[in-house]
Amino acid sequence: MLRKIFNPARLSRFQRTMVTVSSSDALVSTEVDDKTGYATVTLNRAPVNSLSLELMTEIVKTVDELERSNIRGMVLTSFSNKVFCAGLDIMEMVNPDLDRLRAVWTRLQDTWASLYGTSFPTVALINGHAPAGGCLLALCCEYRVMCNNFNIGLNETQLGLAVPPWLQGTMRQTIGTREAEIHCIKGTMFNSQDALKIGLVDELAAENGEAMQRALHYLNTFKQMSPYARSATKLLMRNKDIEDMKRGRKEDVERFVENVMNSDFQNGLTVYLQSLKNRKNK
Numbered sequence: 001m002l003r004k005i006f007n008p009a010r011l012s013r014f015q016r017t018m019v020t021v022s023s024s025d026a027l028v029s030t031e032v033d034d035k036t037g038y039a040t041v042t043l044n045r046a047p048v049n050s051l052s053l054e055l056m057t058e059i060v061k062t063v064d065e066l067e068r069s070n071i072r073g074m075v076l077t078s079f080s081n082k083v084f085c086a087g088l089d090i091m092e093m094v095n096p097d098l099d100r101l102r103a104v105w106t107r108l109q110d111t112w113a114s115l116y117g118t119s120f121p122t123v124a125l126i127n128g129h130a131p132a133g134g135c136l137l138a139l140c141c142e143y144r145v146m147c148n149n150f151n152i153g154l155n156e157t158q159l160g161l162a163v164p165p166w167l168q169g170t171m172r173q174t175i176g177t178r179e180a181e182i183h184c185i186k187g188t189m190f191n192s193q194d195a196l197k198i199g200l201v202d203e204l205a206a207e208n209g210e211a212m213q214r215a216l217h218y219l220n221t222f223k224q225m226s227p228y229a230r231s232a233t234k235l236l237m238r239n240k241d242i243e244d245m246k247r248g249r250k251e252d253v254e255r256f257v258e259n260v261m262n263s264d265f266q267n268g269l270t271v272y273l274q275s276l277k278n279r280k281n282k
């Protein structure tokens with residue numbers, strides 16, 4: 001069954017309302033162009049948009065609001081021209097409170113489901129590095145435009161984390177089964193050129209302005225198309241994955257908690273954090 005379908009009857013409401021959302025200190029800011037109906041959603045959590053519980057909650061809320069406002073497309077990007085999103089906030093996993101840790105993973109599942117299941121078209125404008133959870137956000141979008149000279153990939157295994165089945169599935173759909181298996185297991189990070197070659201991203205751009213033009217070009221390809229047929233087809237393709245994730249979500253949370261609470265993982269995390277700091281001090 002379709003979870004959400006674009007409702008053409010609501011279009012007149014959309015044409016009347018027009019929007020710029022969120023305050024300057026918001027973790028996520030949204031601007032909607034009233035001529036095109038395209039929203040630009042900017043992740044705003046300095047320094048590296050790491051996914052804390054609060055940031056993920058804001059992403060889910062934003063996508064839900066946009067779904068209700070009947071926008072015609074969305075570009076997801078970062079305030080920083082260096083990091084799109086650094087993945088899960090590592091501090092959420094250091095000696096965590098168990099209730100909060102469960103909430104973090106549950107919210108990551110929600111973030112994946114809401115972004116992956118939008119009725120409107122979505123483009124990730126990847127204007128910086130996108131490891132792990134950053135790559136996840138990009139994979140949820142329909143189309144990916146990446147600026148040159150950055151890295152992207154699911155490097156979880158390099159950090160001692162298992163990649164959950166729902167995210168493996170999204171990777172498989174994007175780069176194919178064989179490549180997804182190899183690169184999820186290895187935890188490969190790709191530079192922009194290699195990401196394009198393997199199909200992890202769809203286009204490259206020299207800088208942000210060009211990337212935005214390419215993103216808008218993708219959204220414009222749907223201008224003359226029935227929004228109903230477009231969104232119904234997308235959701236018919238994606239809804240089963242979302243239902244599957246929801247069926248297994250409790251076990252998935254417990255697997256994550258077990259993974260994170262393992263003492264080897266906690267020790268590895270301390271070393272990893274230190275290595276990030278050392279790299280910075282070089």
Ligand SMILES: CCCCC/C=C\CCC/C=C/CC(=O)SCCNC(=O)CCNC(=O)[C@H](O)C(C)(C)COP(=O)(O)OP(=O)(O)OC[C@H]1O[C@@H](n2cnc3c(N)ncnc32)[C@H](O)[C@@H]1OP(=O)(O)O
Binds near residue numbers: 155
């Ligand atoms: C069923 C079991 C399931 C198990 C779950 C597994 C996978 C599911 C997939 C989704 C979840 C994935 C897990 C993750 O996402 S773990 C996080 C992975 N992320 C990384 O490894 C990235 C680490 N960061 C970097 O490589 C770099 O910071 C950078 C993103 C390339 C940016 O480099 P640069 O611009 O040079 O910035 P700095 O390195 O100086 O960083 C500035 C500042 O930010 C801190 N920081 C960086 N990344 C994170 C982070 N992810 N969380 C929290 N904090 C982060 C960094 O330590 C610096 O802090 P200080 O200024 O205080 O030193």
